[in-house]
Amino acid sequence: MADSLNAHFLTRKIHSLLGLVPVGAFLVFHLWENSQARFGAEHFNEHVVEGIAVALNYKVIVELTLACAILAHGIYGLVIWWQSKPNITQYHYGANYRYYLQRVTSLTTFAFIIWHVYHTRIMVELDEEVARDLFTHMQRLYADPWIIVLYVIGIVGATFHLANGLWLAGITWGVTTHPRAQRISAAACGAVFLLLTTIGFHSIYGFKYPYEGEDQPGHADVIGDPTASDLDQHRST
Amino acid sequence: MSSEIKFKIKRQDGPNNSPYWEEFAMPYAPSHNVVSALMYLREHPINTRGERVRPVVWDCNCMEEVCGACTMLINGVPKQSCAALVDDLAQPIVLEPLTKFPVVRDLQVDRSRMFDALRMTKAWVPIDGTYDIHVHAPIIDPKVQQERYEFSRCMTCGCCMEACPQYHPDSAFVGPAPLGQVYLHNAHPTGRFFRDDRLHSIMGEGGLTDCGNAQNCVQVCPKNIPLTTAIGGLGRQTTMQMFKDIFMK
Ligand code: SF4
Numbered sequence: 001m002a003d004s005l006n007a008h009f010l011t012r013k014i015h016s017l018l019g020l021v022p023v024g025a026f027l028v029f030h031l032w033e034n035s036q037a038r039f040g041a042e043h044f045n046e047h048v049v050e051g052i053a054v055a056l057n058y059k060v061i062v063e064l065t066l067a068c069a070i071l072a073h074g075i076y077g078l079v080i081w082w083q084s085k086p087n088i089t090q091y092h093y094g095a096n097y098r099y100y101l102q103r104v105t106s107l108t109t110f111a112f113i114i115w116h117v118y119h120t121r122i123m124v125e126l127d128e129e130v131a132r133d134l135f136t137h138m139q140r141l142y143a144d145p146w147i148i149v150l151y152v153i154g155i156v157g158a159t160f161h162l163a164n165g166l167w168l169a170g171i172t173w174g175v176t177t178h179p180r181a182q183r184i185s186a187a188a189c190g191a192v193f194l195l196l197t198t199i200g201f202h203s204i205y206g207f208k209y210p211y212e213g214e215d216q217p218g219h220a221d222v223i224g225d226p227t228a229s230d231l232d233q234h235r236s237t
Numbered sequence: 238m239s240s241e242i243k244f245k246i247k248r249q250d251g252p253n254n255s256p257y258w259e260e261f262a263m264p265y266a267p268s269h270n271v272v273s274a275l276m277y278l279r280e281h282p283i284n285t286r287g288e289r290v291r292p293v294v295w296d297c298n299c300m301e302e303v304c305g306a307c308t309m310l311i312n313g314v315p316k317q318s319c320a321a322l323v324d325d326l327a328q329p330i331v332l333e334p335l336t337k338f339p340v341v342r343d344l345q346v347d348r349s350r351m352f353d354a355l356r357m358t359k360a361w362v363p364i365d366g367t368y369d370i371h372v373h374a375p376i377i378d379p380k381v382q383q384e385r386y387e388f389s390r391c392m393t394c395g396c397c398m399e400a401c402p403q404y405h406p407d408s409a410f411v412g413p414a415p416l417g418q419v420y421l422h423n424a425h426p427t428g429r430f431f432r433d434d435r436l437h438s439i440m441g442e443g444g445l446t447d448c449g450n451a452q453n454c455v456q457v458c459p460k461n462i463p464l465t466t467a468i469g470g471l472g473r474q475t476t477m478q479m480f481k482d483i484f485m486k
């Protein structure tokens with residue numbers, strides 16, 4: 001029997017923590033940023049893509065940290081997956097289905113991220129045209145309905161995994177210990193799931209149907225973006 | 238109601254033999270439970286093909302759902318066969334041994350792993366020491382008593398372990414029932430002297446962190462033991478213990 005801190009316990013706690021910060025936090029930020037696709041190519045390329053590049057002075061470090069965190073969380077997650085013998089066909093309880101879905105979405109999300117990072121982030125390095133206009137690159141991708149299907153699966157998987165992960169973290173860290181607390185947190189996490197999924201779908205919609213032309217009433221109010229006046233200048237050119 | 242009670246039983250001649258199915262039928266009588274029906278079959282061990290076979294082996298003891306020995310899968314659900322009324326069950330009644338423990342013979346399994354887990358987690362109250370442990374009987378708040386009483390009814394039957402997707406022969410996970418006992422004994426006025434030891438014993442490989450919170454355990458426990466409350470409570474205790482281990486040296 002160990003009488004001091006156990007490495008296994010710490011590893012699990014770090015795994016849980018990595019899923020929330022930075023991975024989960026980044027997902028929220030990423031979905032929010034991309035949901036601005038609706039304001040069109042120039043806004044997206046200038047303010048979202050460039051904006052992030054400028055805002056994150058230490059982009060390389062940030063990206064490397066993120067990549068390592070995702071890999072560590074994902075690979076250790078696979079180790080956890082091997083210990084599981086799902087039995088949803090026998091025991092039809094909500095939490096049991098969510099237990100299973102948490103594992104399924106870990107796989108879909110992991111596969112999706114690898115593919116998604118390749119054709120967005122890595123393509124930017126490989127292809128100058130993509131680097132210049134990521135927005136149009138995304139629009140071209142979305143012309144294929146299968147890509148949209150993949151994105152829907154990717155987004156729903158990731159938002160479920162995060163929202164359900166929040167619910168699980170509440171229990172494993174000992175915040176929501178009793179059934180009532182766990183019911184309330186389940187409702188809250190359900191709301192987080194719906195909200196994040198809506199934001200995610202909104203970005204697909206935005207790439208498909210961005211605002212075009214001059215007459216976009218009140219978009220500046222919609223985003224409350226101080227750079228919205230720049231946006232108008234871009235549009236008039 | 239048909240005039241017969243039909244059984245389909247998964248049998249196994251010994252720990253290393255492969256399992257096979259055998260069907261039995263017996264005359265209907267009201268108010269049979271699965272154990273009393275098995276007792277009838279023990280006296281008339283004749284399968285539906287008319288062959289006289291080795292009587293079916295199973296475990297039982299208290300006959301009132303408090304020892305847990307007679308637990309088996311009845312129509313796919315883990316429960317106590319002494320308390321499973323034939324009149325409530327769809328026929329043929331399918332009996333299988335629990336799948337998470339090694340089969341000894343037919344419906345009898347070896348649940349020593351559960352007892353090993355109780356030993357590993359020190360799920361008991363120390364009654365001996367180099368100092369007086371009990372000067373007077375410890376005084377316990379009746380509300381706490383009430384909460385702890387629930388956990389004291391665990392009969393190590395293994396239903397919760399059977400339903401847990403994280404507990405199986407290839408995993409090191411201690412399983413829900415021992416976690417419930419850790420929670421119980423940590424709350425005991427004398428039992429809490431072993432609190433740190435117990436927490437450390439479930440902070441290693443196969444410990445609390447290996448629970449995936451599928452929460453099947455609490456659904457199937459025949460004693461309605463709030464296992465997930467224990468798991469949540471231990472989540473809090475182990476998190477605190479972690480900080481204690483890091484900073485309070
Ligand atoms: S909550 Fe944990 S212990 Fe209970 S069935 Fe699920 S994984 Fe097993």
Ligand code: SF4
Pocket residue numbers: 305390391392393394395396397398413414417457458459460461462464
């Ligand atoms: S906790 Fe319930 S299901 Fe599990 S062994 Fe104890 S009595 Fe059986």
Ligand code: FES
Pocket residue numbers: 296297298299300301302303304305306307308317318319320
């Ligand atoms: S014989 Fe004891 S629980 Fe069934």
